[in-house]
Amino acid sequence: MKNLYKRAAALALAATMTAGVLAGCNGSNTTASTGGGEVSTPASGDAADPASQPSSEPQEITQLIWYMSINPVAADTEKVIEKLNEYTREKIGVEIDYKVIANPDYKEKMPNLINAGEYFDICFTSNWTTDYLQFVGKDAFMDITELLPQYAQDTYKFIPEAMWNAVKVNGSIYGVPSYKEMGWQGGLVYNSDMAEAYGLDMTAVTSLEDYTDVLKTVSEKSKAEGKDVVGVSGLTNAWPMAAPYESLTGTPSLPAAGAVPEFKNFADVADQGVFNQYTSEEYMNYCQTVRGWNQSGYLGGDPVNYDSDTANRDNDFNNGALFSYFIQYAPGTAESMSASSGHGVGFAPLMQPLFETRSAMGGLLALSSASEHPEKALEFINLLNTDEYVGTLIRHGIEGEHYTAVGENQVDKTMGGTLTDNGYDYTYGWQFGTPFNQKWDISYPENIEELFMDYNESAIISPNNGFTFDTVPVETQVAALTNTIAEYAPSLETGSVDPADYIPKFLEALNANGAEALITEVKTQLDAFNASK
Amino acid sequence: MKQATMHAGSVRKKDGFVKTFKKNFPLTLMALPALVVMILFRYLPMSGLLLAFKRFSVRKGIFGSEWVGLKNFEFLFQTSDAWIITRNTICYNALFIFLDLVLAVAMAIGLSELLNKRRAKLYQTIFMAPYFLSWVVVSFMAFSLFSIDDGLFNHLLAYFGMEGVDWYSEPSKWPFILTFFQIWKTIGYSTVMYISSLTGISNDYYEAAIIDGATKWQQIKSITLPCLRPMMIVLTILAIGRIFYADFGLFFQLPRDSGPLYQATQVIDTYVYRALKETGNVGMAAAASLYQSIVGFVLVVGANLVVRRIEPDSALF
Numbered sequence: 079m080k081n082l083y084k085r086a087a088a089l090a091l092a093a094t095m096t097a098g099v100l101a102g103c104n105g106s107n108t109t110a111s112t113g114g115g116e117v118s119t120p121a122s123g124d125a126a127d128p129a130s131q132p133s134s135e136p137q138e139i140t141q142l143i144w145y146m147s148i149n150p151v152a153a154d155t156e157k158v159i160e161k162l163n164e165y166t167r168e169k170i171g172v173e174i175d176y177k178v179i180a181n182p183d184y185k186e187k188m189p190n191l192i193n194a195g196e197y198f199d200i201c202f203t204s205n206w207t208t209d210y211l212q213f214v215g216k217d218a219f220m221d222i223t224e225l226l227p228q229y230a231q232d233t234y235k236f237i238p239e240a241m242w243n244a245v246k247v248n249g250s251i252y253g254v255p256s257y258k259e260m261g262w263q264g265g266l267v268y269n270s271d272m273a274e275a276y277g278l279d280m281t282a283v284t285s286l287e288d289y290t291d292v293l294k295t296v297s298e299k300s301k302a303e304g305k306d307v308v309g310v311s312g313l314t315n316a317w318p319m320a321a322p323y324e325s326l327t328g329t330p331s332l333p334a335a336g337a338v339p340e341f342k343n344f345a346d347v348a349d350q351g352v353f354n355q356y357t358s359e360e361y362m363n364y365c366q367t368v369r370g371w372n373q374s375g376y377l378g379g380d381p382v383n384y385d386s387d388t389a390n391r392d393n394d395f396n397n398g399a400l401f402s403y404f405i406q407y408a409p410g411t412a413e414s415m416s417a418s419s420g421h422g423v424g425f426a427p428l429m430q431p432l433f434e435t436r437s438a439m440g441g442l443l444a445l446s447s448a449s450e451h452p453e454k455a456l457e458f459i460n461l462l463n464t465d466e467y468v469g470t471l472i473r474h475g476i477e478g479e480h481y482t483a484v485g486e487n488q489v490d491k492t493m494g495g496t497l498t499d500n501g502y503d504y505t506y507g508w509q510f511g512t513p514f515n516q517k518w519d520i521s522y523p524e525n526i527e528e529l530f531m532d533y534n535e536s537a538i539i540s541p542n543n544g545f546t547f548d549t550v551p552v553e554t555q556v557a558a559l560t561n562t563i564a565e566y567a568p569s570l571e572t573g574s575v576d577p578a579d580y581i582p583k584f585l586e587a588l589n590a591n592g593a594e595a596l597i598t599e600v601k602t603q604l605d606a607f608n609a610s611k
Numbered sequence: 612m613k614q615a616t617m618h619a620g621s622v623r624k625k626d627g628f629v630k631t632f633k634k635n636f637p638l639t640l641m642a643l644p645a646l647v648v649m650i651l652f653r654y655l656p657m658s659g660l661l662l663a664f665k666r667f668s669v670r671k672g673i674f675g676s677e678w679v680g681l682k683n684f685e686f687l688f689q690t691s692d693a694w695i696i697t698r699n700t701i702c703y704n705a706l707f708i709f710l711d712l713v714l715a716v717a718m719a720i721g722l723s724e725l726l727n728k729r730r731a732k733l734y735q736t737i738f739m740a741p742y743f744l745s746w747v748v749v750s751f752m753a754f755s756l757f758s759i760d761d762g763l764f765n766h767l768l769a770y771f772g773m774e775g776v777d778w779y780s781e782p783s784k785w786p787f788i789l790t791f792f793q794i795w796k797t798i799g800y801s802t803v804m805y806i807s808s809l810t811g812i813s814n815d816y817y818e819a820a821i822i823d824g825a826t827k828w829q830q831i832k833s834i835t836l837p838c839l840r841p842m843m844i845v846l847t848i849l850a851i852g853r854i855f856y857a858d859f860g861l862f863f864q865l866p867r868d869s870g871p872l873y874q875a876t877q878v879i880d881t882y883v884y885r886a887l888k889e890t891g892n893v894g895m896a897a898a899a900s901l902y903q904s905i906v907g908f909v910l911v912v913g914a915n916l917v918v919r920r921i922e923p924d925s926a927l928f
Contacts, residue, residue, distance in 0.1 A: 189891055192669055193667070193669060193893055195669060195672065209889075209891060212890065212891050213669070216667060216668050216669045217668045217669055217670040217671070218669040218670070329889060378760065379759045379760035380758065380759040380760050380779075382779070382869065383754075383758070383759075383779070383867065386867075447669070447670055448670070549890060550666075553686065553890055553892060553895065554682075554685040554686040554689050555689075556889070556890055557686040557690075557886035557887060557890065557892075557895065558686060558689060558690035558691070558692070558886065560885060560886055560888075560889050560890075561690065561692065561873075561877075561882060561885045561886055562691075562692075564868070564870055564873075564885055565870040565871070565873040565877075566870060567870070568869075568870045569780060569869075569870050569871050574777075574780060574871075575780070575871065587691060590691035591689075591690055591691055591692075592689070
């Protein structure tokens, strides 16, 4: 019995809570050797004019700790970083201690590391992992507004001003954004072989209502062939594509939207300035359209769960069991997808690209506010954004080992085998900085950079671009609203429930949880922002 | 002991402590590692509780951050779901505690009455197995039963000519599903606890009872259950202390985060997770945790007080 009590007491103590936040420990095994200490630049070391080339004189090597998120982490990362360090040691006297974490883990680990005060110089941040605005609010990142033009001049010029404005918080820049496509464009990628076989004219699709007929044909014709093809997936992201609006909080699902005049939508609520997009006629129409799709069986039986399993979705898409899905499109995606899926892939845009504040926050490299080498860190970020050798190396690996150059601007990564054998293969490279100083994979069209420029030029810049919302005054409401939206929106937006019945309930719950307070706060901050312009 | 110290205290006050310490030195030494671990990982982090009242800044740290009073607690009460969250958390846990107690004791007695001991061990292992499964794994097992398209249940219903059920959007079914899986998963573990204390009951009682002509039922009622009582009370008090902590895996993974089920599946832990995963506010997370532990603490002390009134010997402290 005594034994029992002891155990009981231990259990009781274990039950007492500990609110201390324990950092996710991340044992590093990639510490690059600092051996050597100093490296003199061979060519210019002795003769160069120190004033014009301050970084090329013999000097101590600065070690920078760089936390990076990329998926999945390539096997040959260490080799590539070694190669990178050889270059950066000479060029700017910097050595990188590269701590790379796969996307899903980074999302969990990095916020803990920052909260626990772990030392680092550079880290990847965005609005989908290790939230940029949140950590700016917690003083985790360094204000680099002054340092940028001095130490990363080329990058400062290379990235358009609208991007810099968008990442500003209270007038200061805290991170270098990834410059790629500017803004987002919603639409549908579809199996173009199947579209052709069924005689579908996809260029006629400009809205969701148009798409109903397409889905009907796909369903009928595929059934006639004895196949069971799911017409469309990805509906949990589709609503803002059907009726684009400017998300003023930076989180599109939160009920605080602004109308973008070019899209000529939200006529019934636009005069309110900041409005709750769920009260609009557009939302009701959207929900009713997809409800129709759901009931006609175009979505498979279980759209919510189908959407969440992207591996299964990609598999179905490649095998022709799924006709189309909603995505945010970047130039070249369709071409690169058709290379990997084994059939033709087309893209039907539902809107023109829209550039709003949050679009610039898809990926940024930020400096820790505790960094001891902000100048060197910026010089390194500058290389990532402007140096062709560094860009291609970090994106595609080592020439001859991970890729062979094709012409001036392209690389072939098959290396006589398949891509799965390649020890350093990333589908996207923009997380490292920008794709514009990286060579392109041969699956992309040759004029890809032009396509990007066309896209960026066609982008509509949202009316309140540059406005960032500070959630602090309404954190309580945001917490409650986030729950409410998670409860109602997915089933409404996949047509799983009857909108006529369910939307009023949703609106009631939103109001009960402070939607009004949020909108009022957004209005106040927006007025202050516009007054200060 | 008390007398000894009193005596020592009155005569040689200073030597008393030293002497006791010397006498118990080996024992104290043995307790040291556990004590150090306890202080390091259980008491030191408690300073982090300050965060519940602060707006956390990475650079200013826990102690330097600005005070915000009770603002971090507001989000727990200002939602229209506050009542649902509290009701779900407490009612589910109360039900689990009750069922777990009754079923585990019944199973422990049943297994120990089995004459074939090897078979008893086999059953015990089978009941124990689900305890080691992760909730994520269990959620996929459940999904294979309840999936709308391919689920076993909907196939069965179709086979009998009945309409399929949209399991993941009908909250009315979930109290039963959740309870079933919770009991299925944890029952083995509690059963083992009771079996271990059953083996401690002396055989003499049973022999005497058999000589007096007691039936099996009478033996269980008058010997086994009274002997198990202290164990039942301890485990129940501890469980009551955790009544305000819901099993996140059960309530989040099993229903696959399905919105229409929130009325039946939203508990405090899932609410906090969903509320803070966007804003990542450390202060609010600490506030939620502190609130849970205060409720837990009050309940443990309260339950213990009640037990001490009724049966002083079985009280925890």
